[in-house]
Amino acid sequence: MKFTKMHGLGNDFILIDLPESPQLEAWEETAIQMCDRHFGIGADGLVLLFPVDDADFGMRILNRDGSVTEQCGNAIRCAGRYYYEKNSSAKQTLVIQTRIGNQTVSLTEDEVCVNMGEPILQGLEIPVDLDLERVVKQSIDVNGERFWFTAVSMGNPHIVIEVEDAATFPIEIWGPLLETHALFPNRANIEFITVRSATDIQMRVWERGVGQTLACGSGACAVLVASVLNGQTETKAQIELLGGELTIEWNQENQQVYMTGPATFVFEGEWVSS
Numbered sequence: 001m002k003f004t005k006m007h008g009l010g011n012d013f014i015l016i017d018l019p020e021s022p023q024l025e026a027w028e029e030t031a032i033q034m035c036d037r038h039f040g041i042g043a044d045g046l047v048l049l050f051p052v053d054d055a056d057f058g059m060r061i062l063n064r065d066g067s068v069t070e071q072c073g074n075a076i077r078c079a080g081r082y083y084y085e086k087n088s089s090a091k092q093t094l095v096i097q098t099r100i101g102n103q104t105v106s107l108t109e110d111e112v113c114v115n116m117g118e119p120i121l122q123g124l125e126i127p128v129d130l131d132l133e134r135v136v137k138q139s140i141d142v143n144g145e146r147f148w149f150t151a152v153s154m155g156n157p158h159i160v161i162e163v164e165d166a167a168t169f170p171i172e173i174w175g176p177l178l179e180t181h182a183l184f185p186n187r188a189n190i191e192f193i194t195v196r197s198a199t200d201i202q203m204r205v206w207e208r209g210v211g212q213t214l215a216c217g218s219g220a221c222a223v224l225v226a227s228v229l230n231g232q233t234e235t236k237a238q239i240e241l242l243g244g245e246l247t248i249e250w251n252q253e254n255q256q257v258y259m260t261g262p263a264t265f266v267f268e269g270e271w272v273s274s
């Protein structure tokens with residue numbers, strides 16, 4: 001089975017072109033095997049592309065643990081770049097059918113801009129105070145430590161926690177404990193941030209179903225929304241990730257969150273299923 005390896009700021013994916021929409025549960029084990037960095041190709045996730053009637057193409061994403069996610073910013077940038085480069089008839093603005101609806105991506109020479117949709121401040125099974133004048137940070141106790149967080153969904157769940165210094169925070173200790181905390185019945189992506197200025201946020205991420213990644217596009221969107229709600233940044237800012245920078249803007253007219261960043265081809269190959 002042919003595949004293409006790509007990444008968005010080091011958040012890396014295996015892309016596979018399918019003739020029709022996949023039965024996702026049948027891909028769980030394959031995703032685990034393919035994403036294994038020793039016994040497989042190695043990636044943070046598996047992206048399945050397929051033809052659809054009501055968009056340029058459809059895509060579904062599985063994390064490296066085989067779980068299916070609703071949204072993946074870095075993967076959709078890669079999928080848009082992939083489709084544009086592989087289809088001479090492709091336009092620079094594409095509509096991609098995802099689990100949470102149709103998403104629009106616009107490609108320039110070296111960047112991809114994605115409309116990541118409207119942030120959802122409820123539905124994480126954690127009611128978030130909608131009084132935007134006083135966004136309630138909620139607390140969670142883990143192993144005797146209390147963390148204050150802002151919950152934002154971009155279709156997938158994100159828990160944004162401000163820390164003294166995101167660069168040195170022990171994410172490998174607290175990330176997995178928070179990801180699987182009982183408060184989050186569907187688990188959650190955990191972002192640890194340090195706000196550097198009104199237009200610059202440093203972020204590290206422990207991703208649901210993956211672990212620490214070099215970048216998380218939907219997480220960067222959630223971080224910008226949380227920081228605006230908490231009165232710390234403007235509605236457009238640079239998010240500094242281990243793998244590089246993303247530009248995130250929360251449009252206050254249409255409430256849509258726009259993410260702009262690169263998508264990079266690495267190699268193509270043939271998967272010899274075991």
Ligand SMILES: N[C@H](CCC[C@H](N)C(=O)O)C(=O)O
Nearest residue numbers: 069072073074156216217218
């Ligand atoms: N692990 C995430 C999906 C991938 C998100 C991230 N890679 C991105 O770029 O948005 C989840 O289960 O919600």
